[in-house]
Amino acid sequence: MLQLSRLQNYPQTASSFVSCEEAYEYCRTITAKYSKTFYLGTLLMPREKREAIWAIYVWCRRTDELVDGPEAVNTTPETLDNWERDLESVFAGQPIANPDVALVDSLNRFPLDIQPFRDMIAGQRMDLYRSRYETFEDLKLYCYRVAGTVGLMSGAVMGLQAPTNPAPWDKNNQSDAVPIEEAVALGIANQLTNILRDVGEDRGRGRIYLPLEDLERFNYSEKELFDGVIDDRWRSLMKFEIERARKYYDMAESGIRSLHPDARWPVWSALMLYKGILDVIEANDYDVFNNRAYVPTLRKMRYLPVAWLRAQVL
Known part of the structure; x- marks a missing residue:
């Protein structure tokens, strides 16, 4: 059973990671607990999409808690630098903690770009000073x-x-x-x-x-x-x-x-x-x-x- 009392921002060994299903369930529970309004909207999505949104939400919350959470007093610019390096590992397919297992799986399903994640960390840096x-x-x-x-x-x-039957020469076609x-x-x-x-x-x-x-x-x-x-x-x-x-x-x-x-x-x-x-x-x-x-x-x-x-x- 996953511990839901607090978000997990600490490293783990590869052998200790939970299954993908358990990771998504963790993300679902955290989303439901901390953002009831947002969670209600996700329930209207197809399963694959709502699971990915839960994984994103939990990463964002873990990021926010570095500055606003119970351990925020210990957060330094170096903490956020390390967090960004962990992010790069996740985008390379290497989870650092249990919730990352769900995010890594979501990265395999959807064309997520790393830059918005980096920009969010930059926002937390603003909160530091x-x-x-x-x-x-x-x-x-x-x-x-x-x-x-x-x-x-x-x-x-x-x-x-x-778009319906877009012309191949249509420069305005940005369907992706x-x-x-x-x-x-x-x-x-x-x-x-x-x-x-x-x-x-x-x-x-x-x-x-x-x-x-x-x-x-x-x-x-x-x-x-x-x-x-x-x-x-x-x-x-x-x-x-x-x-x-x-x-x-x-x-x-x-x-x-x-x-x-x-x-x-x-x-x-x-x-x-x-x-x-x-x-x-x-x-x-x-x-x-x-x-x-x-x-x-x-x-x-x-x-x-x-x-x-x-x-x-x-």
Whole structure:
């Protein structure tokens, strides 16, 4: 039985690795435990694709925990350098730990590129030395690295709808490519949603991800954020940030039609479920200091038929 109490980031000998089936089950369990909304969307995918998405999710979570997990105090730039070397081993077909067994198998099934994985590690490096972002452009780079990259990783698994009888001379035919701008937009939208939902938790780590230029725009100070002040200035700031996140969701929606048909319903579902967190923040009167915004299970279920319909007609 795999130990699920914590993620495994330590090396193992080749003889001690679990089977592929056990590795995927580990990844499934971790995904279900730590990202219930995301996990629900994956259940709508064909088995081979959802297993690969679970493997990717667990690698991303293990990467994130190097900086935000219980052992993060021990993480140094050298730790991340070693993690990147481990990544190169995985892409060479040599797992380092049990969860890597699933990722190595997924690499054999889907055309995953190593660069988005490297970019995610670069995002964790930013977290080692940055706790503030002056402008949205600065934050956008961070959002790409820690979440937009997930859109690229996932897009390689989702696949695109192949064009009908494409002409061999058609230079615009990119049936083997991921719709990059839209895939990245979904990751950025999700990360912006995380940032808005987790303002209260992040202040406990001494971090402010909201751009400082936006705080200044609404005459709201860092001290007031740490004090959890909720007034008209805070509400206006949050409305501004929510509108920005929704624009990225809108951009992502335009790319879903390019995905393979068996991926459209899951992606629409995941998008709607995550976007719904913004609605909850509004319903909570923008109090993200005392109330963690989450979409209730019943409402999640209501999203699914709407997502299915959009997948058919949009």
